[in-house]
Amino acid sequence: MNITRENIDELNAVLKVAIAKDDYSEKVQKVLKDYRKSANIPGFRKGHVPMGLVQKQYGKAVKVDEVNKLLQDNLQKYLTEEKLDVLGNPLPKGQEDLNWDEDNYTFEFELGLSPKFEVDLQPKEAITSYKIVVDDKMLDNQIKTIQKQYGKITSKQEVEAGDEVSGSFVNEEAELNKKTTFEVSKLKGKANTSAFLGAKVGDTITVTTKGLFAEAGDYRAHLGLTEDEAKEQNLEVSFTIAEVNHRVPADLDQELFDKLYGEGVVTSVTELREKIKEEGEAQFKQQSDQQLLNDVTEKLIENTNFDLPAEFLKKWIQQSGEKELTFEEAAEEYERSEKGLRYQLIEGKIIADNNLQITFEEIKEYAKEMIKAQMAQYGQMNPSDEELEGIAARILSNQDEVRRLSEQLMNKKLLDFFKEHVKLKEKEVTFDEFVKEVYN
Structure with missing residues (x-):
């Protein structure tokens, strides 16, 4: 078998795969011999069907199957060995004149190549990193709500x-x-x-x-x-x-403080306000972190310019789904997904260039930390490592859960990386100011 590549341009290439009779004949004969042993053809004892009859009845179908297996196995091997970074999968070019009665074949595949680009993490204008604070108005309202709730x-x-x-x-x-x-x-x-x-x-x-x-x-x-x-x-x-x-309203006394946080944890209105402020700002941090991740993502897409093999990707979208689309439908789908694809490539490069890959051990430790936090909410403050290992093992046996935790952990890694390497400016705002700036 011989595979050659012709680069059309920086984003498109054609693979030519030449398969000779010697590449598949041995495997075909082995399959046919197995067929002969089990073939049930009237007039012949099982296992004694003439090989010529088996060849005539099954030969072409077996050959087609074995040649296609060779193609798939060796295409993937070639892409791996050549370290080709491709988008989608190789698309076979139409070969209406292919004659399966011949011995030697040539197949052609279109490739969409991933673009080469650099990621600039220092935009001209710094990206706003919001620090949402709990102001006195919010504190007063929250305390009134608590008093009413327990009143x-x-x-x-x-x-x-x-x-x-x-x-x-x-x-x-x-x-x-x-x-x-x-x-x-x-x-x-x-x-x-x-x-x-x-x-x-x-x-x-x-x-x-x-x-x-x-x-x-x-x-x-x-x-x-x-x-x-x-x-x-x-x-x-x-x-x-x-x-x-x-x-x-309930009185702001020790009885209320103990109901809220446990005996003796909070002993004054001042401590209560500090505790509510701390909890509120911890919750708001999740929102501000998510907004920062969104804003950095948008800025990276905006500032990182590269071309994509658009025509190839449209054809790939057209053919790769469960239902084949018209080219117009595929073009519309490409327009909808192009932005996401661009960020996938940018994110992949950042991960590869900065060794941000996730190991299974990291996923397991991340799962254990989440389990500990959830157990703490129900008063189980010191679970044993054996208990955490058992729960984590059950969770990680579910591939959907592994995928979900991997995405969460990767987002955390990227967020930490962006906070350290992207040009940011911190802005302190109340929650109302944050909502007004971000969502209006």
Whole structure:
């Protein structure tokens, strides 16, 4: 067998594979001999069918099968030995004139070659790395929420300031029927507030959705609409009061501190605020880290220029799925996936150039750390290594779990790498400021 490569350009090549009779004949004869031993042909005893008859009946099919096996095995071996970095898989060129009655064959395959490029981790403008802080306003709100959550509830018949009401916002024409509970203080404007104050259990109140709540998030929580949708639709909704409750906030005393964090862990309001701030900022760090990863990804795609073998990839997409696509459908799919492919190549180069590959041992240790963290949430603070090993082994026996953990660990490695090597500028923001900057 002889394989030669002709480079069309830097991104495209053609492989020519020449297969001679000597390359496959021995394997074909072996298969046919095995067929002869088991062939069940009328008029002949099993194992005594003439070889010529076996050859006539099965010879061509066996030859086609063995030649195709040779092709697949040796193509992959060639790509590995030549260290060719290809995109997709080799695509066979059409050979309508192929005659399987001949002894020698030549096959051609199109290759899409991975582009050569460098990754610049120092963009002209530094990428913003957000540090989300818990401000006093958020702390005050969180403490009020805790006090209400652990406070006493008194059932009432009439709504007064500071009460919360339960019921459903309804507009049958718009198919809106949202069961909810909210504090009257969350309503916006005197007219809306006055409509509820003094109302009794069983009363039905009619309001409009535009400008109903003071906070944007309350529209989604209590109406099932965004603030913009509530404003644009300006629906007239009815609300029948099913329940009125008044919450007496819990005192900020040692009894509450112990309920929240365990006996003696927090002993003052100052320590409580510090603890809530610490926990909140730890949670926000996950969001800011994910945003940093997203922003670095976008900047790398934007700043790393290289060409792709687009026509080859469109043909490969057309032929590689379960259902063959038209070329137009494949071209559309290529346009949708091109950005992701570019980042895969950039990420792969960063990983290879900086030895960021993941070992199975690292995945196992990462799994054990996650298990420990989950067990700690349920009060199991010191699990034995034997126990962790057993749970990790069960998790890692599932290939989907291994894949998921590998992706998480790789994202962590890349994030740590970017924090050290990419040009960043830290910006301290509150959560509201972060949402406004990133999502608006």
